[in-house]
Amino acid sequence: xxxxxxxxxxxxxxxxxxxxxxxxxxxxxxxxxxxxxxxxxxxxxxxxxxxxxxxxxxxxxxxxxxxxxxxxxxxxxxxxxxxxxxxxxxxxxxxxxxxxxxxxxxxxxxxxxxxxxxxxxxxxxxxxxxxxxxxxxxxxxxxxxxxxxxxxxxxxxxxxxxxxxxxxxxxxxxxxxxxxxxxxxxxxxxxxxxxxxxxxxxxxxxxxxxxxxxxxxxxxxxxxxxxxxxxxxxxxxxxxxxxxxxxxxxxxxxxxxxxxxxxxxxxxxxxxxxxxxxxxxxxxxxxxxxxxxxxxxxxxxxxxxxxxxxxxxxxxxxxxxxxxxxxxxxxxxxxxxxxxxxxxxxxxxxxxxxxxxxxxxxxxxxxx
Amino acid sequence: xxxxxxxxxxxxxxxxxxxxxxxxxxxxxxxxxxxxxxxxxxxxxxxxxxxxxxxxxxxxxxxxxxxxxxxxxxxxxxxxxxxxxxxxxxxxxxxxxxxxxxxxxxxxxxxxxxxxxxxxxxxxxxxxxxxxxxxxxxxxxxxxxxxxxxxxxxxxxxxxxxxxxxxxxxxxxxxxxxxxxxxxxxxx
Numbered sequence: 438x439x440x441x442x443x444x445x446x447x448x449x450x451x452x453x454x455x456x457x458x459x460x461x462x463x464x465x466x467x468x469x470x471x472x473x474x475x476x477x478x479x480x481x482x483x484x485x486x487x488x489x490x491x492x493x494x495x496x497x498x499x500x501x502x503x504x505x506x507x508x509x510x511x512x513x514x515x516x517x518x519x520x521x522x523x524x525x526x527x528x529x530x531x532x533x534x535x536x537x538x539x540x541x542x543x544x545x546x547x548x549x550x551x552x553x554x555x556x557x558x559x560x561x562x563x564x565x566x567x568x569x570x571x572x573x574x575x576x577x578x579x580x581x582x583x584x585x586x587x588x589x590x591x592x593x594x595x596x597x598x599x600x601x602x603x604x605x606x607x608x609x610x611x612x613x614x615x616x617x618x619x620x621x622x623x624x625x626x627x628x629x630x631x632x633x634x635x636x637x638x639x640x641x642x643x644x645x646x647x648x649x650x651x652x653x654x655x656x657x658x659x660x661x662x663x664x665x666x667x668x669x670x671x672x673x674x675x676x677x678x679x680x681x682x683x684x685x686x687x688x689x690x691x692x693x694x695x696x697x698x699x700x701x702x703x704x705x706x707x708x709x710x711x712x713x714x715x716x717x718x719x720x721x722x723x724x725x726x727x728x729x730x731x732x733x734x735x736x737x738x739x740x741x742x743x744x745x746x747x748x749x750x751x752x753x754x755x756x757x758x759x760x761x762x763x764x765x766x767x768x769x770x771x772x773x774x775x776x777x778x779x780x781x782x783x784x785x786x787x788x789x790x791x792x793x794x795x796x797x798x799x800x801x802x803x804x805x
Numbered sequence: 806x807x808x809x810x811x812x813x814x815x816x817x818x819x820x821x822x823x824x825x826x827x828x829x830x831x832x833x834x835x836x837x838x839x840x841x842x843x844x845x846x847x848x849x850x851x852x853x854x855x856x857x858x859x860x861x862x863x864x865x866x867x868x869x870x871x872x873x874x875x876x877x878x879x880x881x882x883x884x885x886x887x888x889x890x891x892x893x894x895x896x897x898x899x900x901x902x903x904x905x906x907x908x909x910x911x912x913x914x915x916x917x918x919x920x921x922x923x924x925x926x927x928x929x930x931x932x933x934x935x936x937x938x939x940x941x942x943x944x945x946x947x948x949x950x951x952x953x954x955x956x957x958x959x960x961x962x963x964x965x966x967x968x969x970x971x972x973x974x975x976x977x978x979x980x981x982x983x984x985x986x987x988x989x990x991x992x993x
Contacts, residue, residue, distance in 0.1 A: 713826055713827070713828065714826070714827070715807060715824055715825035715826040715827070716824065716825045716876045717822075717823075717824035717825075718822045718823050718824065718876060718879055719822065719845075719847060720821070720822050720840070720844045720845045720846060720847075721812065721822045721823075721824050721839050721840060721844070722838065722839050722840060722841055723824075724810075724824065724826055724829075724838070724839065726828070727828040727830070731838075748876065750877045768841055770840075770841060770845075772845075774847060786851055787847075787848070787853070788847075788848045788851070789846070789847050789848055791823075791876045791877065
């Protein structure tokens with residue numbers, strides 16, 4: 438339906454519908470902005486807090502004040518802390534929920550007619566009409582798994598204003614509670630896995646010349662930040678220090694120079710050499726250096742240089758030790774035999790031995 | 806500090822091979838990356854043995870490299886698992902000598918294993934390998950894991966197939982005892 442903006446003229450007699458349409462036009466416009474340019478979820482507060490009850494064994498759970506945006510584009514405002522109801526939980530989930538299981542607490546917008554103030558014109562008698570709508574909220578004590586399909590809730594048509602579709606209010610997860618069914622009491626609460634409100638944007642631009650992307654609302658020392666721009670121009674990943682300064686860990690300059698304070702792993706650079714060394718016993722495959730795969734070797738992207746030397750054990754007085762075989766096959770499997778004898782005898786026992794190995798992997802070219 | 810990776814028999818814990826390196830894969834690795842399809846073993850105890858233990862019978866674990874003797878005599882060590890799974894597997898030396906294990910083959914009882922002088926258990930898991938000496942050399946048979954009752958003979962292979970005059974190499978990997986091996990010529 439094409440949106441209609443109310444228009445007025447001098448001398449017009451204004452009906453209630455005219456005034457209501459003026460309000461609805463603005464509400465719908467805001468709702469579409471929230472729906473299509475924001476990502477629904479918790480926007481502020483709405484923390485679940487627990488306090489021990491009188492027995493000390495159970496807890497009372499309170500939903501703190503805050504705001505969420507639902508998927509229809511309307512705000513859900515909790516203005517004062519709201520204690521969760523054990524009676525309502527019991528009514529919703531029955532007598533025997535699973536012990537230790539997390540039961541979702543869901544929040545949705547609930548509008549209701551505000552009580553008319555006394556002595557309001559038209560408030561008396563059977564024809565009295567409310568003149569305000571309270572934009573309230575309601576809590577749903579969900580069953581196990583009720584939080585899993587919240588992403589599948591039905592979004593209103595593009596021209597529609599805020600509010601439920603087909604009478605189904607949009608639910609926002611604010612946390613989970615655990616329940617003792619014998620005592621009919623809450624035992625704990627958690628807010629892991631909440632969905633927070635976000636932004637849908639294909640372009641994000643900064644006016645100061647520096648765009649920062651961080652993982653917490655405040656620039657907290659020790660927390661990561663990604664900075665684009667700045668002076669000198671570049672891309673920087675680092676950790677906040679005090680006073681919004683960034684301790685850079687990885688930078689890409691405007692010229693394309695990459696500087697890292699840590700180790701770069703993963704992709705191989707042309708001409709790069711990686712080395713592994715150690716001791717290996719008979720029968721084992723010489724391991725490849727870290728970051729080198731057999732597939733890279735098979736494709737010829739990496740050339741291997743392998744050197745093995747019989748590993749001479751610490752000498753024992755009266756014994757002698759002679760290498761018999763020390764070689765590797767095409768699959769790098771070691772064959773290492775040694776003969777160990779005693780005294781002046783020229784014969785000894787042939788047994789498996791060990792070898793010192795050095796394997797060098799040289800990257801022949803850029804690898805995909 | 807470098808790390809020690811040992812390859813061991815899954816069913817008995819006996820270490821068969823080992824290697825050290827500075828940077829083992831952090832996420833671990835399949836044992837097949839260390840042995841391909843199987844681990845060739847050329848000697849068990851003092852008996853020559855050309856046995857390739859299939860990769861399916863093997864496992865690998867990586868620990869701190871603080872036991873250099875593992876690289877000299879890997880078969881003198883075993884991998885000890887924590888039954889509760891709370892601590893990682895450990896590589897420990899095997900104190901009991903192979904002399905505590907007697908191996909026999911005859912045409913009446915078949916192949917038998919007798920473990921003696923072990924007081925910490927009444928039975929132990931074991932893996933037994935049989936290899937007939939012939940030319941050309943046939944592939945050894947790695948028997949299914951068995952449980953050996955202490956101080957009494959445990960038949961690991963029935964008499965069928967054993968012929969007087971044949972010589973067999975027999976290897977027993979009894980958990981907690983060093984690998985035992987014997988070249989046995991069947992007399993009766």
